[in-house]
Amino acid sequence: MEAFGLLVYGFSVLLTWKILALMMVGLVLGIFVGVLPGLGGPNGVAILLPLTFTMDPTSAIVMLSCIYWGALFGGAITSILFNIPGEAWSVATTFDGYPMAQQGRAAEALTAAFTSSFIGSLVAVLLITFLAPGIASFALRFGPPEFFAVYLLTFCSFVGLGREEKHKTVISMALGLLLTGVGMDTVSGQLRMTFGFDDLLRGINFLVAVIGLFGISEIMLTMEERLALRGHAAKISLRVVLKVWKEMPRYWVTLLRSSAIGCWLGITPGGAIAASFMSYNLAKRFSKDKESFGKGRIEGVFAPETAAHASGTSALLPMLALGIPGSGTAAILLGGLMVWGLNPGPLLFVEHKGFVWGLIASMYLGNVVGLVLVLTTVPLFAAVLRVPFSAIAPMIVVSCAIGAYAIQNAMFDIWLMLLFGVVGYVFKKIGIPLAPFTLALVLGNRAEDSFRLSMIGSGGDMRVFWSNGLVGSITTLALVLLFWPLLAGGFARLGRLVKDRKGPA
Amino acid sequence: MPKTETEIVVEDPTAPASDSPAVTTNRTADVVVSVLLLAFAALLAYDNWRTGLGWDSTGPQAGYFPFYLSVILAGACLWGIAKEFLARKAAAETFVTRDQLRRVLQVFVPTLLFCFLMQWLGLYVASFLLIAGFMVFVGRLAVWKSLLTAFLFSLIMFVTFEIAFDVIMPKGPLESLFGR
Numbered sequence: 125m126e127a128f129g130l131l132v133y134g135f136s137v138l139l140t141w142k143i144l145a146l147m148m149v150g151l152v153l154g155i156f157v158g159v160l161p162g163l164g165g166p167n168g169v170a171i172l173l174p175l176t177f178t179m180d181p182t183s184a185i186v187m188l189s190c191i192y193w194g195a196l197f198g199g200a201i202t203s204i205l206f207n208i209p210g211e212a213w214s215v216a217t218t219f220d221g222y223p224m225a226q227q228g229r230a231a232e233a234l235t236a237a238f239t240s241s242f243i244g245s246l247v248a249v250l251l252i253t254f255l256a257p258g259i260a261s262f263a264l265r266f267g268p269p270e271f272f273a274v275y276l277l278t279f280c281s282f283v284g285l286g287r288e289e290k291h292k293t294v295i296s297m298a299l300g301l302l303l304t305g306v307g308m309d310t311v312s313g314q315l316r317m318t319f320g321f322d323d324l325l326r327g328i329n330f331l332v333a334v335i336g337l338f339g340i341s342e343i344m345l346t347m348e349e350r351l352a353l354r355g356h357a358a359k360i361s362l363r364v365v366l367k368v369w370k371e372m373p374r375y376w377v378t379l380l381r382s383s384a385i386g387c388w389l390g391i392t393p394g395g396a397i398a399a400s401f402m403s404y405n406l407a408k409r410f411s412k413d414k415e416s417f418g419k420g421r422i423e424g425v426f427a428p429e430t431a432a433h434a435s436g437t438s439a440l441l442p443m444l445a446l447g448i449p450g451s452g453t454a455a456i457l458l459g460g461l462m463v464w465g466l467n468p469g470p471l472l473f474v475e476h477k478g479f480v481w482g483l484i485a486s487m488y489l490g491n492v493v494g495l496v497l498v499l500t501t502v503p504l505f506a507a508v509l510r511v512p513f514s515a516i517a518p519m520i521v522v523s524c525a526i527g528a529y530a531i532q533n534a535m536f537d538i539w540l541m542l543l544f545g546v547v548g549y550v551f552k553k554i555g556i557p558l559a560p561f562t563l564a565l566v567l568g569n570r571a572e573d574s575f576r577l578s579m580i581g582s583g584g585d586m587r588v589f590w591s592n593g594l595v596g597s598i599t600t601l602a603l604v605l606l607f608w609p610l611l612a613g614g615f616a617r618l619g620r621l622v623k624d625r626k627g628p629a
Numbered sequence: 630m631p632k633t634e635t636e637i638v639v640e641d642p643t644a645p646a647s648d649s650p651a652v653t654t655n656r657t658a659d660v661v662v663s664v665l666l667l668a669f670a671a672l673l674a675y676d677n678w679r680t681g682l683g684w685d686s687t688g689p690q691a692g693y694f695p696f697y698l699s700v701i702l703a704g705a706c707l708w709g710i711a712k713e714f715l716a717r718k719a720a721a722e723t724f725v726t727r728d729q730l731r732r733v734l735q736v737f738v739p740t741l742l743f744c745f746l747m748q749w750l751g752l753y754v755a756s757f758l759l760i761a762g763f764m765v766f767v768g769r770l771a772v773w774k775s776l777l778t779a780f781l782f783s784l785i786m787f788v789t790f791e792i793a794f795d796v797i798m799p800k801g802p803l804e805s806l807f808g809r
Contacts, residue, residue, distance in 0.1 A: 178794045291705040291712070295666060298702035302673055302695055309691035316680045316691050317673055340740070347736045348645060348729035354638045510639060514768025515760070515775075519782055521740050522756040525747070526786065530796045538744050545740075549733070553724060554659045572694045580688035 127254050134481030138489060143183055147486065150187040151494050154194020159201050159505050160516060166453045166562075167338040168195045171520060173331060173460055174527035181464040182479050186486040188460055189440075192453055193245070193490045196436055197498045198505065200237035200429060205230060205506055206355030213396035213432040216404040220417065220424025227420050230358035234502055235368040236425040240379065242495045244430035247383040248390065248437035249487040252444065256473070256484075259445040263470035268577035269588050273598035275571040278448050280606035281392060282560045290609070292556045300564025301571070303328050310569065311576055323536040330459045330565050332528045332537045336544025337558055338456075339524040343517050344549045359503050368422070375426050378407045382427045386434025390450055391442055396435040403431035437487065443468060444480060448567065452559040455566045462566075463531075643769070645728030652730050654721035660713050663706040670703035735767050751801030753791075757783040 138144075157168030172191055176184035203214040204221035217237060224233035266274070283293045306317045307327030318324040372379075382403035389399040407427035408417045417424050439450030440457070447469030449455035461468050466476060473480050498505075528541040551558060582588035590596040604611065677699065680692035725733070739759055746755040757779045764775035790796040 174796070175789075175794075178796065289709075291708045294705040295663075295702060295709070298698050298705060299666065302670075302698045302702065305695040305698070311688075312691045314680060314691040316695065317676050319676065343736055344733045347732045348725065512639065512764075512768055512770060513641075514770065515764050515778055517736055518739070518756075518760040518763040521736075521743065522752075522759065522782070522786065525744070525752065525756075526790060526796070526798060529752070529798060530790070533797060535748060535799065538747070542740065542744060546737075550658065550662060554655055554662060556662075575694060576689050584684055584688070 127257055130257070130477070130481045131253060131485060133477070134483075134485030135489075137182060137478045137482035138186070138485045143186055143482075143486075146179075146183050146187045147190045147490055147493060148497075150190030151194040151197075151490065151497055154191035154196075155198040155201075155494075155498060155501075155505055156194070156508060157191070158195035158198020159508050166334075166456055167342050168192075169453055169456050169460075170331070170334045170338045171523050171527060173335075173456070173463075174523075174530045176460070177463065177530060181461070181466055181476075182482045184464065185457070185461065185479070185483050186490075188457055189483065189486060190490045190494070192436070192457070193487075193494045196245075196433055197238060197241060197494050200241065201234065201498075201502060201505055202355075202509070204233045204237060204425075205358060206509065208355075213400045213428075213436075215397075216400040216428035217425060217432075219404065219428075220419070220421050223418070223420035224422070224425070225356045225358070229420065230356050231360045231364045232368055232422065233420075233425050234358060235360055235365050235499065236372075236422050237429045238495055238498050239368065239372065240382075240426040240430040241433040242491055243379055244383050244386055244432070244434035245437045245487070245491045248387050248434045248441075249484070249491070251387055251438055252441045252487070253484055256441055256445045259441075260470040260473040263446055264474070266470070268574040268581065269591065269595045270598065272571065272574040272578055273589055273595050273602065274446060274448060275567055275574065277598055277602040277605065278563065278567070279560070279571075280602040282563070284605040284608035285392075286557065286560070287398075288555060288557045292554075293560050296551070296556050296558065297560040297564045300561040301568045303333070304330075304565055304568025305572065310573060323534065326532065326534075328540065328565075329531055329537060331456075331463065331531050332540050333544045333565055334456050334459060334562060335524050335528050336541040337548035337562070338452075339520060339527075340541060340545025341548030341552060343520055344545065345552060346513065347517065355506075355509070357503060357506050360499055365499060371422065372426075375423055377410075378403075378423055378427050379430055381406060381410075382430035383434045386431035386436075387438040389431075390435030390438030392450070396432045396439075396451065399431040399435040400428035403427045440487075444472065444483070445470065447472075447570070449563060452562050455559075455562045459566050643732070643767070645726060645732055649726035649728035651723040651726050653724045655724045656713055656721040658724040660710055663709045663713075667703055667706040667710075670699040670706065674699040674703065736763075739763055739767075747799050749801055751804050752798040753783045753787050754801055754803050756786065 153172055154168060157171070169188055169191055173188065176187055179187070199209070199214040200217055200221070202208045203217040204225050207218050207222040209215045209218055221233045221237060224230065263270075279297055282297065283290055286293050302317075304327070307315070307325055309316055315325065385403045385406070386396070386399045389402070390396065404424065404427050407423055408414055411417065411423065413421075436451065436453070439454040441450065443449040443454045443458050447458070447467070449458045458468050466472065466479065524541060525538055528537045529535070531537060548558060551561070578588050582591070588595075589599040674696055677692035677696035681690035682692040682696040683690055684693075739762060743755050743759040746758065750758075760779035760782055761775045764770045764778060765772055768775075790798060
């Protein structure tokens with residue numbers, strides 16, 4: 125059990141007072157942003173990233189990932205008490221969570237949500253612990269063509285499997301990739317797409333873009349909604365917690381199935397949203413008592429929460445092992461890693477053992493501490509919602525500005541942030557997805573470099589992407605996924621044709 | 630069963646009315662954005678063509694990769710525009726209503742002002758003005774509460790970033806008065 129020994133080593137990196145204190149701060153801040161209207165995982169991490177710039181990488185990533193866990197926990201609070209999903213993936217939690225709160229069973233619903241989130245994350249972290257090192261050491265054999273093929277696979281699966289309109293995903297991705305090319309070309313040193321602006325020489329900073337896209341635009345989107353809300357306050361007593369925990373083992377099939385769905389969709393860029401809906405629907409389908417779903421059934425809280433958190437956590441697996449984030453938030457965390465000069469990917473496991481295992485250990489610890497924290501402090505955080513949004517909005521704007529400016533000490537970045545804020549607002553309203561945009565922004569440079577390196581290696585022969593079994597199968601899989609909707613449609617038609625022909629005979 | 634259920638109620642006095650007239654539809658916004666992006670793609674394609682999109686001794690030139698991306702972007706935009714014009718859907722969704730636009734501008738314009746002011750007054754003074762102004766004029770909250778919140782928040786930010794973490798922000802006359 126090599127992983128086990130390394131994990132113990134990870135805990136030893138982690139167990140200092142400073143890091144434990146940062147963890148608590150991160151969790152509290154995370155729950156805070158998770159509870160606040162219009163803010164959630166990616167926004168919270170994007171806005172709070174600048175706080176960590178002056179820390180050492182391990183403390184910083186521990187704090188950031190704790191913000192993320194906190195935000196995931198916090199999202200459930202608003203879904204259950206106020207019927208307002210803090211995140212798209214908490215929508216399914218409201219189906220049964222809010223009715224439970226209406227029936228005076230808010231404490232039960234919250235306990236169920238937190239505990240199942242914890243279980244989902246735990247399964248995903250176990251997966252990361254035992255799978256990530258293997259994948260990383262396998263990926264050490266990758267050369268530029270293999271890496272480009274993996275990037276291509278990521279992009280293509282977004283287009284082929286995403287729920288958004290295909291051309292909109294392509295627009296979002298192409299734009300993101302283009303913007304990463306602005307500035308000095310890393311291979312030839314030539315300037316491109318700068319149009320003579322000195323400020324563009326440095327290129328467009330990923331974090332500035334993300335702060336605008338997720339922070340500023342989210343404020344505008346939240347402002348245009350009706351912000352009045354009413355909900356239930358809840359206090360969780362130990363008795364309720366124990367009661368729910370005693371009931372829990374009865375639903376082990378649901379929990380296990382939801383964890384599996386979450387892990388799978390988290391690793392592939394399917395995402396937590398799909399995972400939570402899918403596992404809710406499956407729980408409903410396999411239940412003997414389908415009618416009771418949507419009317420306050422505890423299983424209806426277990427299923428989506430487990431899946432959402434399993435998926436949110438396992439999205440970090442490809443990020444750590446391959447340097448490819450499985451979700452928007454993972455992409456932002458990845459951007460954070462790069463700020464500290466860490467190059468995410470297989471080499472991380474070799475070169476920065478303390479960092480990687482510290483992070484993995486912090487996932488265990490963060491989730492345990494987070495669970496205890498939310499269970500004990502729910503009333504406090506629910507009260508946060510009493511703070512009017514008109515006080516919170518300008519504070520978030522200020523935090524965004526500080527973050528955007530701090531990255532490169534440039535006023536230009538503040539304007540860029542505003543521009544991205546408007547872009548994010550418009551894109552979200554007309555249904556151009558932001559996740560592929562974020563992903564393209566963070567992966568763009570490396571995708572281009574690996575493409576050009578493979579081209580240099582092969583002397584410009586595209587066949588390099590089919591030069592051996594490994595790279596060939598990844599490239600082919602990428603193309604299949606890209607055209608998946610067409611292929612699936614074709615197969616369906618073919619199937620019908622065959623049936624029709626058989627039918628009359 | 631917990632019996633401590635109390636309701637949390639938050640009011641929103643300036644909420645946008647649900648029957649506010651639409652400023653524009655999603656379809657119009659969609660087409661406008663596509664056209665803008667198409668122009669942007671054309672501009673970038675031209676620039677990359679100028680940079681060089683062929684091959685030289687070091688492999689693909691600097692403009693090669695981005696040039697084809699701008700072609701893909703342009704293609705996707707054209708596809709989107711064509712789709713909008715071919716689809717004859719009568720009922721188009723509202724992009725933004727007049728009330729909603731008013732609210733969005735209520736946050737966007739102050740933010741813009743804040744960014745301008747930051748250059749002369751420094752970030753911390755500008756943030757005090759933004760928070761206090763926003764709470765008083767947009768949120769219609771009590772003046773003393775707003776001033777106090779704004780002051781405390783700016784102070785905490787100053788202590789956290791300027792003193793504890795040594796992150797340098799734009800500063801104005803007030804900070805130089807304190808010798809920072």
